[in-house]
Amino acid sequence: MIVEFEGEVFRWDARTDAAWFFTSVPADLSAMIAEIPRPHRGFGSVRVAATVGGSRWRTSIFPSAEGTYVLPLKRSVRDAEALVDGGPVRARLEVLDA
Template sequence: MIVEFEGDVFRWDAREDSAWFFTAVPPELSDAIREIPRPHRGFGSVRVRARVGSTQWATSIFPSSDGTYVLPLKKAVRDAEQLVEGGIAVVRLEVLDG
């Protein structure tokens, strides 16, 4: 399954000394991904191949408290694609589990 979407880049402060950046998979796409039969993984994660701009990487998406999945945006990706908090990420996800 391949999905494409635009999402806001947001920060989650896990601890005072670190911050993580994510974008959320829209609810309707999260619902479709959730329906794919797959083996259970830690934290409900789903393995994906993500692309933002010309940067592609293997990672996982994780369920959030509102029922959507979130895609972590590591620093190398944010730097390469000039993503900033409050900006927009144009994302292509290929779901590898399932």
């Protein structure tokens, strides 16, 4: 399954000692991903190949308290793609746990 979406970059405020940035997968796409039969993984994570601009990497998306998945945006991707807190991001995810 491949999904594409636009979101907003946000800083995880649960830990003030670290700079973790994410974007949320929209609710309708999150629901579709949640329906995919797959083996159970820690924290309910789902392995994906993510693409933002010219950056491509493998990571996991994680369920949030809001019921959507969140995609972590590592520093090298934020720097390469000029992503900033509160700014827009366009992402493509290929779900690998299917």
